[in-house]
Amino acid sequence: MSEYMQGGALASDDLDFSASSDRGRASEHASTAVKSPALNVAIGVSAVVMVVGLVLWFMQLSGGMVQTAMRNLDSWGLYITGFMFFVGLSAGGLIISSVPKALGIRGFGGISKVAVFSSIACTVVAIGLVVVDMGQPFRVWELFVYSNLGSPLMWDIIVLSTYLILSCVYLWAQIQAERGKVSAVALRVISVIALVTAVLVHSVTAWIFSLQQGHEMWHTALLAPWFVSSALVCGTALVMAVVIGLRRAGYLNVEQDNIVRLAKLLGAFVLVDLYFFGCDLLTEGFPGGAGAEVVAMLTQGPLAPYFWFEIIGCVACAVICLTPALRRNGLLVTASLLAIAGIFCKRVQLLVGGFQITNLADMAPAVNSMSITYADGTLADAYANLVYWPTPLEAGVTLGVVALGFLVFFLGLKFLPLRPSEK
DSSP: OOGGGTTSOOOSOTTOGGGTTTTSSOOGGGTSOOOOHHHHHHHHHHHHHHHHHHHHHHHHHHHOGGGSSOBTTBOOOHHHHHHHHHHHHHHHHHHHHHHHHHHTOOOOSSOHHHHHHHHHHHHHHHHHHHHHHOSOGGGTHHHHHTOOTTSHHHHHHHHHHHHHHHHHHHHHHHHHHHTTSSOHHHHHHHHHHHHHHHHHHHHHHHHHHHTOTTOTTTOOTTHHHHHHHHHHHHHHHHHHHHHHHHHHHTSOOOOHHHHHHHHHHHHHHHHHHHHHHHHHHHHHHTTOSHHHHHHHHHHTSTTHHHHHHHHHHHHHHHHHHHOGGGOOHHHHHHHHHHHHHHHHHHHHHHHHHHHHSOSOGGGOOOOSTTTOSOOSSOHHHHHHSOSOOOOHHHHHHHHHHHHHHHHHHHHHHHHSOOSOOOO
16 A cells, blocks of 8 residues: 555545534644655755756846846746746636535545645746746835736736635635534635635736737737636646646545546636637637738747647647547546646747737837847848747746745645545
8 A cells, every 4th residue: 555545545525514523633644744755856856946946046136137038029928928827727726626615516536635735836836937027026015015006917916915825725724624623614605715816816817918908919808718718727737637646646545537527627628718719819810900910920920839739739638538438547647738738838829929919010119139039130020930039047047936836836745734634
């Protein structure tokens, strides 16, 4: 028997509120540190990569943001792309956990706390990427002292901070509920609040882009629901891949039926997200106006590799998840990774695509190293290929922030009682 399984049988369903009083005294093994050499190695590797990223970030601070590929006409880059992506990833765990509890329906068999903690780790990465995107992060206090509550950026800071705090409170409430210290009613109330906040944080993140009228690709009312659907895709994919991995490692004892239900849910979310994408493309391209240029840029232009990878990968994911004969764990992990990679490609298309079609062509701005990344030729030359590509420094700093998220998650697996307690 695996060392992770010591301490008794696991609860078959983390949503059995009637059993909360019977689980008042959880197994001591569920709260002690997990002894796993592989987990210790993962923690060590994550810590080393995080430190390397921290060193690179200090290099960025000392030399300035000019060391990145971001310039005046493409002022956001890999950091904000990653921010959008990890905010979406954080949705899956919280929603997968909170929806069944909020609605009083069957859950997914003992994965609730692990799912919520994966959301916390992803939110830490998202906030970290915003911090490294600031040229002077040590002046962040000015953001609150001189805050503009009419700005979507300020809305996102408030909602994202609330989201992280609420996720931690929700995890704590689940642990206390297993010990009989939080009632089922209180846990359900927290679940509802967490669910609403999860939807709100993705909507507000979308409004940062969609309320900018000067960027053709961003200015659409569909962007907020599209962000939510994409978050459900990559978030659910992350939870399924993590659960299958932890099940194989012996950390979780999850029935295959619950993994199949996650797969069906992921397949449905992918189809909804592709539907939204199709609606947006039709609306942009049908009139034959400025929107047609956006469609051409995605399907045939510099961003075409990202566009077609997303489409093909997400279709393959849906086929695997919705075909009973293909629902084997290896293929389901592949489908999850395809969905996650596809949504990352969507985020690249969104951010870079917003800058790829210049909105200052009539003003003929000076083409120099400060106005645009690739300023060797004319403005047309600069926009002929990808207008932005991250520098090795940006990639290293981003990798360090992502390693921080992995470190948080691995430490949680080692020291927190994330497995279901005994009945």
